[in-house]
Amino acid sequence: MIILIETGCMIVWENARMEERILQIIKGEDSKNPLTDEEIASRLQVFREDVTTVRREHHIPDSRKRRKPVIFEDMKRILTEHPDVSDRGLTRMLEEAGYRIGKYAAGRLREELLEIWTPFGDCQEKEGAGLAPDLAKHTEYAKHAEYEEPAESGAEDERANAFSAFVGFDGSMKTQITRAQAAVLYPPRGLHCLIYGPSGVGKSFLAELMHEYACGTENFGKDAPYFEFNCADYADNPQLLLAQLFGYSKGAFTGASDNKKGVVELCNGGILFLDEVHRLPPEGQEILFYLMDKGRFRRLGEVDTQRESHVMVIAATTENPQSSLLLTFRRRIPMVIEIPSLKDRPAGEKLQFILRFFQWESRRLGKQIKIRQQALWCLLGGDCPGNVGQLKSDIQVCCAKAFLEGRARKDGRITVSFASLTENLRKGYVPDRITKEIKELCPDDCYVFPDDTGESAGKSGTETFLEGFNIYESLEEKYDQLLRDGLREQDIEVQLTDEIESRFQRHIHEFQKSGIREDEIASIVGDDILRMTRDICDLARKRLPGLEEQVVFPLAIHLNMAMERMRSHGRMVYPGMENIRQQSYEDYEAACYAVDEIQKKYYLTLPEEEKAFLAMYFRKFKKKDMAQEGRIGVLVVSHGPVASGMAQVANAIMGTEHAVGVDMNLWDTPAQMAEKTVDMARRVNQGKGCIVLADMGSLLNVGQKIREETGMQVRVLPRTDTMMVVEAVRKTMWTDESLNEIADELDKIKLTGTREQSESRKKAILCLCITGQGAAVKLKEHLTERLKSNLAGTVVVTRGYIEDSSIDRIIANTEKEYEILAIVGTINPDSGTYPFISVSRVYSPEGIRQLRGILKRSAMFEENQLSEVISLGHIYIRTEAEFKDQIIDEAVGHMAEEGLVRQEFLLSVYKREGMMTTRLSQGIAIPHGDPGLVTKPVISVTKLDKPVLWDGVNTVDVIFVLAIQEDSRKYFEQLYQIISDESMVSAIRASRTREEIRNLLCKNTKSVN
Secondary structure, rough: OOOEEEOOOOOEEEEEHHHHHHHHHHHHOOOOOOOOHHHHHHHHHHOHHHHHHHHHHOOOOOOOHHHHHHHHHHHHHHHHHHHOHHHHHHHHHHHOOOOOOOOHHHHHHHHHHHHHHHOOOOOOOOOOOOOHHHHHHHHHHHOOOOOOOOOOOOOOHHHHHHHHHHHOOOOOOOOHHHHHHHHHHHOEEEEEOEEOOOOOOOOHHHHHHHHHOOOOOOOOOOOEEEEEHHHHHHHHHHHHHHHHOOOOOOOOOOOOOOOOOOOHHHHHOOOOEEOOOOOOHHHHHHOOOHHHHHOOOOEEEOOOOOEEEOOOEEEEEEEHHHHHOHHHHOOOOOOEOOOOOOOHHHHHHHHHHHHHHHHHHHHHHOEEEEEHHHHHHHHOOOOOOOOOHHHHHHHHHHHHHHHHHHHHOOOOOOEHEEEEEEHHHOOOOOOHHOOOHHHHHHHOOOOEEOOOOOOOOOOOOOOOOOOOOHHHHHHHHHHHHHHHOOHHHHHHHHEEEEEEEHHHHHHHHHHHHOOOOOOHHEEEEEEEHHHHHHHHHHHHOOOOOOOOHHHHHHHHHHHHHHHHHHHHHOOOOOOOHHHHHHHHHHHHHHHHHHHHEEEEEEEEOOOOHHHHHHHHHHHOOOOOOOOOOOEEEEEEEEEOOHHHHHHHHHEEEEEEEEEEEEOOOOOOOOOHHHHHHHHHHHHHOOOOEEEEEEOHHHHHHHHHHHHHHHOOOOEEEEEHHHHHHHHHHHHHHHHOOOHHHHHHHHHHHHHHHHHHOOOOOEEEEEEEOOOOOOHHHHHHHHHHHHOHHHHEEEEEEEEEHHHHHHHHHHHHHHHHHEEEEEEEOOOOOOEEEEEEEEHHHHHOOOHHHHHHHHHHHHHHEEEEEEEEOOOHHEEEEOOOOHHHHHHHHHHHHHHHHHEOOOOOOOHHHHHHHHHHHOEEHHEEEOOOOOOOHHHOEEEEEEEEEEEEEEEOOOOEEEEEEEEEOOOOOHHHHHHHHOOOOHHHHHHHHOOOOOHHHHHHHHOOOOOOO
């Protein structure tokens, strides 16, 4: 039975029959061995996510928590009768009682039980008392298979639970947590606090938990503000520090055209977190004295006015406070909390971190992970210079390797063994360090499951190297695709390894910009590998003087993995070895020389194919003579002034002048237009060819003429738009891709855009089979049933190959009536335009997930409208403005107050303004900042009666401050469509109210053609 519930414009589908069956299975399960979500899903042939959703909606805990009240009762009986029984003996007795359980799990449950119960004593706890709240309430669930909400605990207990996410809160960190609680609760507004300890131990996370604990207390109230302020950003500029902390008054300095609140004023009644406080110079520390003593301050430029702001200051430092902070500053911070490094924490707490991070990876993969005992011992006994952050990074690398090994074995199991660990961990493994405590903690292999519910670990103050680096999904998709393409296992392994390396390389390059240190890279590959890599590069520079230093980190990653391949799988053939020898002879010779010398120095033997890999890296990282090679040119051509406008916008966004627009006259003949294009192509050519983006069919054949007359490489792409020009500029400026690679990717964008722009056709999933009957009809029924909650207007249509001799014509005829989102069927049409999912994959959870993703993205894109990001509160009508800073400060300030952007967004806008003007034609400006600092997309509009000087030369009177995210392309496309229309811009200028401006912008928004 399908139940349809309609609320407003939202329709929610529930499969009541499936829900009922899930609840029946749970109700009738063996209470000693409850079923996991995966096992229930397997029995019912449904998705694990559906089981988890139903279970959580009915407040039913996972299988482990459902078993706890039952197994605890039997464990109490056993431990009362045999108080000295070993974990092995306890496990055997539990197995005899009907439980399926391992020794490790039994030992952990024993420890947990003994924390809330003692075998002897006058006072035994009442039923459910002393158990965790979820455990107590499910004692009743185990008896009656019904759920009753437990009585609410007190507000004080709820606040105290805020610290439970901090590993060791009730163990080695109990004193620190008590100090943190005391600092928050001390009347009337808490005690200023200093947290110090090495990088990566959780200082920032503890500060966040202190704020969470503070909310609702008498000292702070329910909605106490919390601001993070990184002192390193203002270490050398006390004046800027003063302005940011305390704000400034109008006229305080050049450009201060209005009064502005500072962080201290905005944080009144809350907590101010000063990270890296040791980076403040003495003058910066002294600035804070009066605030901390009196709760008063003056804005920069104020003399007579005193303002009040009562804040609790939490400072954090990685340095010794005695040597890095003034004595007078330290005296004002009565509460000091030291967080020790990971090596100084108990092994049990380190194990909590390890299992927590493996749990996160298990959830990402949706699979069980087995950790071998020796791997656990190594993780527990090894050194972690980067503390919690590095441990998390190491575990993710281990899981990536184990995942790849499981796919190669074809069993899909993920087993983290000693060989899966990083080079640094294995080298640091010393058997003598494996203490009795570690052996007792890890007496056997360990398993983690994706449906385990554990507390979420907080992030450390410093984000780790591999934070958010999830390669599993792409590996799985690529593996399946290569199998379908008929590649051999050996070739698949080559390509998958290269995929990992390329992703690591991109991530390392990003981190280098943030100041990654050499020791952090060494923690990934090991000191020996890094040293050997530097030796290889130094040797190669004797033959290749232009070899860049940037090659060291990605090459070290590659060599580390190469060593792993040699140890695990022997030699691996590089398919392009002969091509490298022929096309990059100089690079190959340098690689041969370096390898020969390294083999002598390090007494190792590298396979011959490794020379080709090295040559590939050398070729990629050689300094290029820009005067000779330059960049690929970008030429935009159109009728009327459209091309120059698109080029201008793209250049303004990217901070360059790389794109060139050519506006053709309407009366130009095709021959004249071709001549103009050829002439401009010569001008933009820097030795690497040119991409021509045209919105006119008469120029599609101009590429051949350019090649014939200039000899340059050229690609012509039709039906361009502004975002396509932006992408062309980005790729030609910031990537090393070839002209054809860039053009092919732009062509895909164009095809995707063409599909997305269709509003008159219904969206459809196309089912293709031989006849269009039989299999296709069954497939349609299956998809309609499985995707009914996602279709929402999208139809499933069937077609057969026998309808026409040409598959392309079948698809083309379908396109006339429908906007095709994806093709499913028995034979791949190889259209290159639409994603194809085979029948076998469609009948698996992975295939349905892929289709759901396509449908969700389509619906999300359809709803992307300007009315969502332009509100009346962000439209300003001003008579005039003295400086452009006043306009930007006002717009971004309101965004920040509403939590739409982070405080740092304003600085990123000014940095972008410093790169190149954001002024467009028609007196319009589009200032914008870092998309990563945008919490929720918003566009502000300012209309001036009197234009303001924008870039020292030109004036503007209509300003759009863009705070949009990377996936908000449609917003900008729609806005650009409007501001490119002179009549629309004139109407905006003539508007007298905010409502008129918003109506013009939002009611005239159409899909981009």
